[in-house]
Amino acid sequence: MSELSDLYQEVILDHNRSPRNYRKCDECNHHSEGFNPLCGDHIWVYINLDNDVIKDISFQGSGCAISKSSASLMTSILKGKSKTEAEELFGKFHDVVTSRIGSEQDLSTLGKLAVFAGVRDYPARVKCASLAWHTMLNALKDQSELTSTE
Amino acid sequence: MKPDILTAEAVTRQLKEFDVYKIREDFPILKTKVRGKDLVYLDNAATSQKPQVVIDSLVNYYTTMNSNIHRGVHFLSERATLAYEDARLKIKEYINAISACEVVFTRGATEAINLVAASYGRQIIQEGDEIIISAMEHHANIVPWQMLCLEKNAKLKVIPINDEGELLFDEYINLLSEKTKFVSVVQVSNSLGTINPVRQIIEAAHQRNIPVLVDGSQAVPHQRVDVQKLDADFFVMSGHKVFGPTGIGVLYGKAELLNAMPPYQTGGDMIRYVTFEKTLFNDIPNKFEAGTPNIEGVIGFGAVIDYLNKLDFSLIEAHEHDLLEYATAKILDIDGVRVVGTAKNKAAVLSFVLANIHPHDIGTIMDSEGVAIRTGHHCTQPVMQRFCIPATARASFALYNTREEVDKFIGAIHKVIKVMG
Numbered sequence: 001m002s003e004l005s006d007l008y009q010e011v012i013l014d015h016n017r018s019p020r021n022y023r024k025c026d027e028c029n030h031h032s033e034g035f036n037p038l039c040g041d042h043i044w045v046y047i048n049l050d051n052d053v054i055k056d057i058s059f060q061g062s063g064c065a066i067s068k069s070s071a072s073l074m075t076s077i078l079k080g081k082s083k084t085e086a087e088e089l090f091g092k093f094h095d096v097v098t099s100r101i102g103s104e105q106d107l108s109t110l111g112k113l114a115v116f117a118g119v120r121d122y123p124a125r126v127k128c129a130s131l132a133w134h135t136m137l138n139a140l141k142d143q144s145e146l147t148s149t150e
Numbered sequence: 151m152k153p154d155i156l157t158a159e160a161v162t163r164q165l166k167e168f169d170v171y172k173i174r175e176d177f178p179i180l181k182t183k184v185r186g187k188d189l190v191y192l193d194n195a196a197t198s199q200k201p202q203v204v205i206d207s208l209v210n211y212y213t214t215m216n217s218n219i220h221r222g223v224h225f226l227s228e229r230a231t232l233a234y235e236d237a238r239l240k241i242k243e244y245i246n247a248i249s250a251c252e253v254v255f256t257r258g259a260t261e262a263i264n265l266v267a268a269s270y271g272r273q274i275i276q277e278g279d280e281i282i283i284s285a286m287e288h289h290a291n292i293v294p295w296q297m298l299c300l301e302k303n304a305k306l307k308v309i310p311i312n313d314e315g316e317l318l319f320d321e322y323i324n325l326l327s328e329k330t331k332f333v334s335v336v337q338v339s340n341s342l343g344t345i346n347p348v349r350q351i352i353e354a355a356h357q358r359n360i361p362v363l364v365d366g367s368q369a370v371p372h373q374r375v376d377v378q379k380l381d382a383d384f385f386v387m388s389g390h391k392v393f394g395p396t397g398i399g400v401l402y403g404k405a406e407l408l409n410a411m412p413p414y415q416t417g418g419d420m421i422r423y424v425t426f427e428k429t430l431f432n433d434i435p436n437k438f439e440a441g442t443p444n445i446e447g448v449i450g451f452g453a454v455i456d457y458l459n460k461l462d463f464s465l466i467e468a469h470e471h472d473l474l475e476y477a478t479a480k481i482l483d484i485d486g487v488r489v490v491g492t493a494k495n496k497a498a499v500l501s502f503v504l505a506n507i508h509p510h511d512i513g514t515i516m517d518s519e520g521v522a523i524r525t526g527h528h529c530t531q532p533v534m535q536r537f538c539i540p541a542t543a544r545a546s547f548a549l550y551n552t553r554e555e556v557d558k559f560i561g562a563i564h565k566v567i568k569v570m571g
Contacts, residue, residue, distance in 0.1 A: 004514075008515070013570065016570075017571070038526060040540035041510075041540075066511070128510060
């Protein structure tokens with residue numbers, strides 16, 4: 001079992017305290033709502049997609065530090081990325097939190113997303129970390145109905 | 151007798167008589183180490199721990215009498231049937247039912263409520279009728295009635311609560327009318343700790359001949375219950391909340407009501423005679439116990455009753471009340487803490503929120519200190535909506551918890567605040 005500090009890393013705490021892109025984006029043409037019924041994490045993701053490029057992405061909602069910082073980091077990372085890149089990053093993120101990426105070397109290719117590797121030791125929290133990403137994916141697919149991690 | 155009407159000297163005397171460390175010896179799991187630290191188990195409202203005698207009863211069942219009940223003529227079947235029916239008798243005595251046939255075994259309190267809604271409810275509720283519940287019900291005492299109302303085009307009426315989490319009794323009286331056909335209320339709230347005046351609720355309903363179901367799941371671990379004194383028409387409880395196994399619960403119903411109700415599920419023990427043309431059903435309680443029941447669970451429940459019978463609940467109430475008072479005073483000393491549920495008459499449940507820290511983070515960080523609490527909506531989402539919060543962190547105490555554990559719990563909250571900055 002890892003140390004608690006592996007879960008609550010400084011980057012995570014920082015994004016929790018001052019979440020980036022916490023707003024409704026002005027010219028959003030894609031959006032989706034996500035809900036984690038287990039703990040009540042609730043999130044809205046807004047995307048302005050221009051020629052399959054994420055021109056702007058933002059979020060609003062309420063949730064635990066893990067879900068909030070994950071949403072915040074996700075929006076920071078995805079801005080300017082193409083739809084395909086976003087989908088690929090979703091896959092990588094999923095692998096990070098579910099232990100499919102093991103070695104330090106693999107983690108190093110993930111940049112800031114690597115801070116969520118600590119989540120894998122807390123199975124109950126994997127859903128918190130991935131809620132924003134699932135919601136983002138649904139927004140890209142134009143599925144505006146509620147995303148649930150259940 | 152409620153601890154809050156005892157004199158201070160009486161409480162002190164009772165606390166002296168109550169040896170919590172001796173009680174702890176009965177519960178082997180309490181010796182568990184969590185990441186090198188002593189387990190502090192404060193999630194009793196979700197499920198309670200089991201004394202060794204209950205664990206032994208399950209082993210004993212499978213070692214000495216495992217067999218199907220009621221129809222076997224062989225030695226083991228007779229032995230198992232006897233133990234199964236003996237447990238029913240013990241529960242009958244414990245809750246002071248008039249007859250053992252009023253004790254129906256279910257999978258839990260949830261199934262018991264669903265049984266009443268589906269069988270009794272469907273039989274009596276008609277279009278335009280009203281069913282009253284309270285604003286602090288567990289989902290299990292909301293949704294079955296909601297479904298029934300949807301099916302019958304009836305209305306679900308909700309008794310509101312105040313900011314302390316107490317039922318507004320006058321509002322309840324105002325809700326009662328000719329249209330009211332059923333009342334279903336929780337005795338002790340799992341998320342707020344509020345102890346409801348169920349006896350008065352029943353009395354008011356009975357003046358209009360309205361039957362009442364009491365969800366006693368959270369009451370039974372903390373106080374003695376007497377269904378005749380309450381005059382409850384239905385009373386439900388769950389084995390695992392009261393130191394028994396999971397997957398077993400009890401529906402108590404007045405015999406005249408149970409007799410008039412149609413079966414809930416069919417097959418197995420609930421059958422008397424079947425041809426392809428028609429079926430005769432068994433008498434109560436078997437009429438409501440379709441299929442091979444949870445025999446080990448029933449026997450385990452019986453062992454729980456034996457255990458409870460050796461306890462003095464006036465001492466337990468005083469002990470738990472002391473833990474609650476002690477924990478509440480300490481937690482209110484911490485900046486940014488808000489206690490949710492501050493009813494005057496309250497069971498040992500402490501729901502709280504910390505400013506700017508989500509309950510889920512509280513739960514994970516406390517766990518790193520070995521302190522097990524629950525975080526979330528506790529299956530009472532309407533209560534969370536009432537208090538405009540997504541979730542709470544909840545410490546719920548049982549007879550085996552100690553003041554030292556409260557200290558560790560408070561220490562863990564300080565750690566939460568430190569980590570989350």
